Amino acid sequence: MNTTIETLDSATIVKATGRLDFEASASFQKELEQAIANAAARKAAVAINCEGIEYVSSAGLRVFLVAARAAKSAAIGFGVCSLTAGVKEVFDISGFGRIIDVFPDQAAALAKFSTPA
Amino acid sequence: MISLTEELVLLAIEDDGKIAYTAGSPGFAMALIGACLVELNILGRIDADLDAVNVLSTEPTGIETLDAILKQLGAGPKRPVRTWSRELQPICNELVKLSLRSLLQRGVLQQTEARFLWALRSRRYPMIDGKEQKEAKLRIISMLLSTELPTPHDTVLIGLAVAGGLLESFLTRAQIAQLADRIGVVGGLDLVVRGVEAAIRDDAELRARVMMMSVH
Numbered sequence: 001m002n003t004t005i006e007t008l009d010s011a012t013i014v015k016a017t018g019r020l021d022f023e024a025s026a027s028f029q030k031e032l033e034q035a036i037a038n039a040a041a042r043k044a045a046v047a048i049n050c051e052g053i054e055y056v057s058s059a060g061l062r063v064f065l066v067a068a069r070a071a072k073s074a075a076i077g078f079g080v081c082s083l084t085a086g087v088k089e090v091f092d093i094s095g096f097g098r099i100i101d102v103f104p105d106q107a108a109a110l111a112k113f114s115t116p117a
Numbered sequence: 118m119i120s121l122t123e124e125l126v127l128l129a130i131e132d133d134g135k136i137a138y139t140a141g142s143p144g145f146a147m148a149l150i151g152a153c154l155v156e157l158n159i160l161g162r163i164d165a166d167l168d169a170v171n172v173l174s175t176e177p178t179g180i181e182t183l184d185a186i187l188k189q190l191g192a193g194p195k196r197p198v199r200t201w202s203r204e205l206q207p208i209c210n211e212l213v214k215l216s217l218r219s220l221l222q223r224g225v226l227q228q229t230e231a232r233f234l235w236a237l238r239s240r241r242y243p244m245i246d247g248k249e250q251k252e253a254k255l256r257i258i259s260m261l262l263s264t265e266l267p268t269p270h271d272t273v274l275i276g277l278a279v280a281g282g283l284l285e286s287f288l289t290r291a292q293i294a295q296l297a298d299r300i301g302v303v304g305g306l307d308l309v310v311r312g313v314e315a316a317i318r319d320d321a322e323l324r325a326r327v328m329m330m331s332v333h
Binding site for chain 2: 021022055056057058059061062065066068069072089090093094095096098099
């Protein structure tokens, strides 16, 4: 799994590509925690762009919950965008859409995070 | 550390030390299997998705309950959580026995005749790894009354407690109804829990069908 991080004014965009399974979950979690800590230091939000994530397993899904907790604890915005069909199905079935902001695309996520709360 | 499986067993013990009647239900059995699957996932022995439980390694974990399940998973065909939860139900009694034995040995519970009593009246687990941990019921209630996001461990615990009918052992029906929305949000943010819920629905439907057929 590959990750790139883009730092914008209002948000940090974490773009991930590949399979988010048990093998990939620990390192992805570390990268996300670091991105959230850096974003929190400048009071910016974090959005995970999932357009390149082709698969999420139960272990991978847990990473989103850990990240959402870290963002909440740091009092910064957090969300995911551009879910592929397979990942959207996993989010729908597991109920993650009820605890995490899910945006159709990156522009929608940035629009939300650019707006003062 | 108290495992998820052990915490579910603790939830099935009522305040007077008796085992809750729900512990005899298929739902409880499947919730216990689900707890083992989640623990095996965390330990890297399996991973799960909507279609199948994938065995990553059959190396024993050294935890009797988990190894009993892992052995079956390793020897069987690829199946979803939904199917495994029902298939492995017969192991449930053994899982309860092993969990109770472990809780007694570690001093969390004390056995008096047919009752299991908390060793510490504070309803906290004895200090393990230098950390004190609130008991499962207290953690669940506190999570349901807060606006916090649950830990991965606690969302599974709440989801499986609901699926296994264990909330009724410490919350009234009115309280459960009042907290229904919050339970729906924080319980079972996990694919294994969703598989267990589906298995419990399948089981109930099958029982209903068998009952209806027996009328003819």
